[in-house]
Amino acid sequence: MLGHRVTENYDVVIVGGGIVGAACAAELSGARLRILVIDAGRVGCGTTGASMGHIVVMDDSEALLNLTAFSRELWLRLAKDSASACEYLPCGTLWVAADAEEMDVVYQKAKNYEEHDIAVEVLDHKSLYQYEPNLAQGLAGGLRVVGDCVIYPPNCAALLLQGIEVRENCNVCQISDNLVSLENGSEIRAEFIVNAAGAAAPKLTAELPVEPRKGHLVITARYPGFCQHQIVELGYLKSVQKMEKESVAFNIQPRPSGQYLIGSSREFAGWDDSINRNLVNRMLTRACDYMPALKEMFAIRTWFGYRPAPMLSCPPPRLASGDAGAGESKNGGDKLPIIGNWPKVKGLYIAAGHEGLGITTSLGTARLLAAEILGQPPPIDPAPYRPSRLFRENK
Amino acid sequence: MTRIVVVGAGPAGIAAACRAAESGAMVTLLDGEPYPGGGIWRHSIDYSVPRPVRNSKEAKNMREKTKISNGARKAKRWFNRLDKVGVSLRTSETVVDITGRSVQVQREQGELDSIAFDKLILATGAHELFLPFPGWTLPNVMGVGGAQALLKAGMPVNPASPRGGVKRLRVVVGGSGPLLFAVAASLAKAGAKIVCVAEQTSGMQLAKFALGILRYQPAKMVQGMGYMLQYFPAPYWPNTWVKEARGDSQVREVVLTNGKRQWIEPADLVACAYGLVPSVELAALAGCKQENGRLVVDNLQRTSIEGFFAAGEITGIGGTDLAITEGEIAGLAAAGKAKETADYTDYTEKEKKQKLKSVKSVVNKLIARRERQQKFARLLNQSFALKPHLKQLPADDTIVCRCEDVTFGELKNQADQRSAKLYTRCGMGPCQGRVCSSALQYLLDWEPNKVRPPLFPTKIGAFISNTESLKRKAKK
CATH class of the missing domain: 3.50.50.60 (FAD/NAD(P)-binding domain)
Structure with missing residues (x-):
């Protein structure tokens, strides 16, 4: 048996059983294709398992707004059919403005969302505290995005993968023309290969400009009714856009269990697998600045995950909301995921670089990718996400 | 220094x-x-x-x-x-x-x-290792450590009866290991009526253990006999374990088994532990x-x-x-x-x-002593090794993770502790899986999950250092 190579055949091999890979598999499963999903660990237990599961429409750019809005629509449809399996919580997002300056951003964002038929409510000082009385005193107001919601990512990944062939604890070591090579020496031929390996995607497609951007989360004990919305500070946008080594922003999410997830931190630390206590402290300090009553609550666990951050060298587009944050972006590029055919390897498609929005955009990503693979008309304009934009810039 | x-x-x-x-x-x-x-x-x-x-x-x-x-x-x-x-x-x-x-x-x-x-x-x-069995979540079913702690805290084991006199609580002590003697003795001393002590290991293993004690630590034998006298004349049944606890608002009776037949004993309190981990x-x-x-x-x-x-x-x-x-x-x-x-x-x-x-x-003297004592430890662990039958203790609807109410049926088809945690919330509660994780290591041969800080629930305010202040404050 030594040296004997096993070669299997599939129509589609999806590398990575996180939420993005799972969504792609589910989307393609209707097309009578033989599909295999391979995961280095357990499906839904990597970055997907570590993430918050906030389904949110982001208006950083026209392209991001289109993708997140389209994806949210798909999530709401999925959650309607299987609300309990998804642990669907229609809590909405509340963007908090600390001062008058941030309040200006609220008005701009509101206008921008409304132009795209995203229902929002501008909150003044008074109505902010009517919705969330536990917020710190002295905040200016906020923006309530009504249709945003919260789901539980690992269960959603499992739900999407129902009835699909999955190979877990299986390491892929190389992707070449129509061929997936496994660490155990065997090979799989496939007409279509999808690299959906999250932050590990560049390990298999070397030129992919994706880097792990570590994030920590803290979960509290149960305090039902403490807050009703996923609450995010407007400064969060800057934390995402600025490519600083470390940054924190206030972000809190109610869970159906009455617990709260507290974020967020962003950190370029490679694959470092230790908890950065200083950063967690900064993150909690920030959270308590916005919600002082958190100080009396108990944290029961801290963990982290690796966001697959796109590190594009192409210039960032003008921000739709006029937020100045992106203008300072040095190497974050357009901050959009990379979705579509990879011209340098035959049969290879990329679904990577979703950073902190992978859960939201997974369903939209899968639709775009499936349309391209199956030769169907795209549901939204796919051009802004195409891998080809990387090469254009490199020339 | x-x-x-x-x-x-x-x-x-x-x-x-x-x-x-x-x-x-x-x-x-x-x-x-x-x-x-x-x-x-x-x-x-x-x-x-x-x-x-x-x-x-x-x-x-x-x-x-x-x-x-x-x-x-x-x-x-x-x-x-x-x-x-x-x-x-x-x-x-x-x-x-x-x-x-x-x-x-x-x-x-x-x-x-x-x-x-x-x-x-x-x-x-x-x-202590607590293995879940049907009915274990009924009031008055607890670990032996829990029973001892409650006793110390003043739990009455012979409360006054409404018809006059005192009603001695009937206690079934179950599980494995020498600790069962000690807890039965202290409960009896406090006035409880010990129904029986159900020890899962066989009579043969116990006999070997007794001989070993005589050889390595004869003083322990005296201590053990002392314990037994305290709860005399309650029986000590080897090769027996609690299969189920039954009751309404609290436990009323237990089903005991020796693997071949099963029988019922009355119980107002059940204290169980399958040794220590x-x-x-x-x-x-x-x-x-x-x-x-x-x-x-x-x-x-x-x-x-x-x-x-x-x-x-x-x-x-x-x-x-x-x-x-x-x-x-x-x-x-x-x-x-x-x-x-x-x-x-x-x-x-x-x-x-x-x-x-x-x-x-x-x-070196201490090292030599440790070697001798390790022999006793090995004997202890061999004698009270858990029977494979006990892996069948929980039924599908038996709760294993009490923090998150996860049943054995939900868990047994999971691949490992990590996916069980993510998919069923098992071990996500405030105890961080301290209780269920040990049970699952034995029941399903799972590796424990990675430990995440804090080890015990900690006040968020305590984490906070004053290094970063709110932007608002800085502006003011």
């Missing part, structure tokens, strides 16, 4: 602290409970003052006012020794995190304190190497991390005497007093014996 932090003030921790302090080190002894002594010694001395002690002098004063029970002579000796050396004893301080060369402790009021060390001795002991959470968070759920240590109780030592039950369940010896060795070694002793790990048994004989030192 070497700064040594000892975590856990049970027999191993106290012995380690004494030896290290006597060797000239600056020792801090930490324990999350209000009183030192660990699960085994804490209650042997009756502190009548219900508040934590802040130092060993205060502890001594309190102790002198109270009567020492007979079984606590050894404890008393060690407590006295601890009083004499200058150890900073800090009780009601729970270690919640460890980073580099410092531990973070949470005080009762919730604030955090960071304690730096040069050497760390882990003596975090063990917790090492409490390795802190060591795991620090990154010390483990094997089969215990900490790996070398001849001088050194763990895989430089400067980190471990002693007592976390290195394998072996009882109080072995824990003390290991603690003494760890204390000496951490204080740098074991330098004259070579590391004999790679030697053969024969070479080791010769070496131990030729080099006369305290450490």
